[in-house]
Amino acid sequence: MADATHGLGGLKYDPAKRTRAPEWNVFGALVLIVLIFEILNRLNGGSFLFNTRDNVDAIFNQQRLDIMILQVAIIGIIALGVTQVIIIGGIDLSSGSVVGATAMIVMSFAQTATVNGNPNPKAIFGDWAMDLPVIVPIAVGLACGLFAGLVNGLLVAYTRIPPFIATLGMMVSARGAARWWSNGQPVSFPTESYGSLANGDLLGGMTFGLLSWQGQNPAVVFVILAVLFHLIMTYTLYGKRSYAIGSNEAAARMSGINVDRHKVLVYAIAGMLAAVAAVLLTSKNLTAQAGMGVMYELDAIAMAVIGGVSLAGGRGSIIGTVLGAAIFSVIISGFTSIRLDAYYQEMVKGAIIVGAVVLDQWRQRRRVRG
Amino acid sequence: MSKIILETRGLTKRYGGVHALEDADFVLHEGEHVAVVGDNGAGKSTFVRQVTAVEQRTAGEILFDGQPVNFAGPLEAREAGIETVFQTLALADDLDVPSNLFLGRELFKFRLGPFSWLDRKAMRERTLEALKTTAVKIPNVDNPIRNMSGGQRQCVSIARTAAFASKLVIMDEPTAALGVQETAQVENIIRGLKDRGVPLILISHNLRQVFDLVDRIVVFRRGRIVASLRRDETDGNDIVSYITGVKGGQDAA
Numbered sequence: 288m289a290d291a292t293h294g295l296g297g298l299k300y301d302p303a304k305r306t307r308a309p310e311w312n313v314f315g316a317l318v319l320i321v322l323i324f325e326i327l328n329r330l331n332g333g334s335f336l337f338n339t340r341d342n343v344d345a346i347f348n349q350q351r352l353d354i355m356i357l358q359v360a361i362i363g364i365i366a367l368g369v370t371q372v373i374i375i376g377g378i379d380l381s382s383g384s385v386v387g388a389t390a391m392i393v394m395s396f397a398q399t400a401t402v403n404g405n406p407n408p409k410a411i412f413g414d415w416a417m418d419l420p421v422i423v424p425i426a427v428g429l430a431c432g433l434f435a436g437l438v439n440g441l442l443v444a445y446t447r448i449p450p451f452i453a454t455l456g457m458m459v460s461a462r463g464a465a466r467w468w469s470n471g472q473p474v475s476f477p478t479e480s481y482g483s484l485a486n487g488d489l490l491g492g493m494t495f496g497l498l499s500w501q502g503q504n505p506a507v508v509f510v511i512l513a514v515l516f517h518l519i520m521t522y523t524l525y526g527k528r529s530y531a532i533g534s535n536e537a538a539a540r541m542s543g544i545n546v547d548r549h550k551v552l553v554y555a556i557a558g559m560l561a562a563v564a565a566v567l568l569t570s571k572n573l574t575a576q577a578g579m580g581v582m583y584e585l586d587a588i589a590m591a592v593i594g595g596v597s598l599a600g601g602r603g604s605i606i607g608t609v610l611g612a613a614i615f616s617v618i619i620s621g622f623t624s625i626r627l628d629a630y631y632q633e634m635v636k637g638a639i640i641v642g643a644v645v646l647d648q649w650r651q652r653r654r655v656r657g
Numbered sequence: 658m659s660k661i662i663l664e665t666r667g668l669t670k671r672y673g674g675v676h677a678l679e680d681a682d683f684v685l686h687e688g689e690h691v692a693v694v695g696d697n698g699a700g701k702s703t704f705v706r707q708v709t710a711v712e713q714r715t716a717g718e719i720l721f722d723g724q725p726v727n728f729a730g731p732l733e734a735r736e737a738g739i740e741t742v743f744q745t746l747a748l749a750d751d752l753d754v755p756s757n758l759f760l761g762r763e764l765f766k767f768r769l770g771p772f773s774w775l776d777r778k779a780m781r782e783r784t785l786e787a788l789k790t791t792a793v794k795i796p797n798v799d800n801p802i803r804n805m806s807g808g809q810r811q812c813v814s815i816a817r818t819a820a821f822a823s824k825l826v827i828m829d830e831p832t833a834a835l836g837v838q839e840t841a842q843v844e845n846i847i848r849g850l851k852d853r854g855v856p857l858i859l860i861s862h863n864l865r866q867v868f869d870l871v872d873r874i875v876v877f878r879r880g881r882i883v884a885s886l887r888r889d890e891t892d893g894n895d896i897v898s899y900i901t902g903v904k905g906g907q908d909a910a
């Protein structure tokens with residue numbers, strides 16, 4: 288079949304030439320952005336990638352890398368869920384607020400009974416406070432995320448209100464719940480084992496050259512979850528159904544897919560991923576505040592969109608989102624490295640998100656014209 | 658007389674005030690190929706959607722294989738053995754050809770609820786087989802079908818139906834978007850079904866094609882069945898006069 292023709296229309300077709308996966312474009316953009324920041328830094332006599340200051344031995348800029356990795360990991364975990372929601376043609380605006388509410392509730396169950404021999408002054412459950420095994424707050428957290436996700440999913444699937452509205456409602460309500468939980472007071476002093484969830488070393492302090500996983504459990508969890516959901520989206524029925532629903536919901540229905548049930552499942556998983564982020568975030572910071580996770584939903588959506596996930600549904604991948612997360616964090620830390628003011632940073636960030644969506648629209652139109 | 662495979666009695670569908678299908682009595686025998694013709698909006702697709710349970714009928718009875726049936730949805734109809742090419746293509750543009758062929762009936766390596774592991778290799782191989790037996794040529798089955806021409810997509814849809822055909826095949830205007838060659842190809846697929854003894858309901862505006870392929874022609878007009886004629890006892894003019902209402906009466910409006 289070397290000189291296979293195109294069948295219909297009899298056009299020539301070269302089977303050796305296959306279309307390039309769109310993820311490669313995202314990867315190219317990532318490399319390009321890193322280069323740009325490197326050049327901008329070099330112009331100021333510094334370096335984006337390489338530490339030119341105190342620690343001469345370090346090739347990579349350790350601290351910047353650490354902060355970047357944590358940031359990507361926490362929001363990236365949320366973005367994994369958001370990606371799936373967008374692929375089925377939905378949107379989830381509630382994840383940031385779900386992080387906030389979950390953080391408050393989880394931390395209350397993670398609080399230690401005694402601080403330096405005295406009763407925990409911040410204990411939410413007062414005299415009832417006790418050191419619960421770490422599995423309890425984790426389970427409570429996942430339950431919170433599951434609950435929020437289920438409500439989102441049921442609203443979207445069965446009341447047929449637009450996902451934008453349903454999850455906007457959840458966004459407002461969950462933030463309210465976060466503030467109501469402890470009257471706006473932060474919840475602090477978790478048990479030691481809870482604190483070590485994010486600050487410990489899952490990989491036993493494993494290092495790759497100067498890239499250290501020490502204290503980077505959120506990143507480890509992010510990588511594990513990313514691999515897991517990449518496999519699920521690529522090789523299982525769940526993934527197939529998700530793409531089918533996002534690309535033609537009516538066709539999916541006609542093919543006998545229980546579209547409504549699948550939507551509920553996807554939103555529930557997204558909610559639980561937001562809860563995982565909340566657990567790691569509170570464990571990392573050893574405290575929970577009602578304002579935690581504000582705007583995370585937008586950052587997560589931005590990661591997905593930058594990574595090539597189409598807001599129209601049906602297209603995109605977990606790999607794309609992981610790359611999008613990388614681009615996102617490179618941009619943020621790059622701005623910091625060239626000392627761009629935080630206000631400008633946000634403005635530029637907004638422009639980048641809009642730019643990514645415009646690019647997506649443009650790709651779609653080009654595809655239609657064919 | 659051979660066995661009846663599909664029968665509808667008084668099948669009726671209303672969309673609010675629109676009487677899209679009224680009191681349709683329809684019979685299809687084993688191995689028989691029947692064409693359904695009629696003007697735009699005559700209710701042909703509506704008829705298909707009731708039989709395949711894409712929509713729930715307003716009234717009437719459907720008997721399939723001798724049993725009264727009440728399919729809850731298109732999947733049940735398909736599991737009962739009714740394969741359909743819908744007029745609005747039921748394809749997922751972002752999926753490749755095997756995924757579309759096996760949409761809703763995937764093959765698995767192992768089952769684990771929604772997280773069942775797909776057997777992509779087996780699906781790909783069976784897709785290539787199906788395309789071969791139906792002589793449909795697709796350059797690269799691993800590409801999303803979004804980038805394919807209308808005719809190619811139509812062929813995917815038809816290959817899907819022909820490959821899984823069991824008890825009854827319904828095609829709603831399968832050649833509407835196709836060129837001369839591709840139309841001939843689809844007609845060959847239909848002849849293949851005839852040889853295999855698979856009964857068919859073919860909806861078409863192409864009378865030449867209809868007279869070429871089927872045993873019997875059923876004419877829809879304004880939501881009603883106004884004629885059911887054996888091919889050898891009618892001709893094109895006759896059919897046209899039923900379609901336009903010159904024959905068949907009840908044109909009081």
Ligand SMILES: Nc1ncnc2c1ncn2[C@@H]1O[C@H](COP(=O)(O)OP(=O)(O)OP(=O)(O)O)[C@@H](O)[C@H]1O
Pocket residue numbers: 672675676677695696697698699700701702703704744
């Ligand atoms: N969902 C719906 N709601 C309201 N009216 C509908 C709906 N679906 C179909 N109709 C109406 O029912 C009538 C029959 O439509 P149908 O699609 O069955 O026609 P058809 O015979 O298949 O026509 P064509 O040859 O153009 O495909 C039309 O008047 C159409 O407008």
Ligand SMILES: [Mg+2]
Pocket residue numbers: 701702703744829
């Ligand atoms: Mg029609």
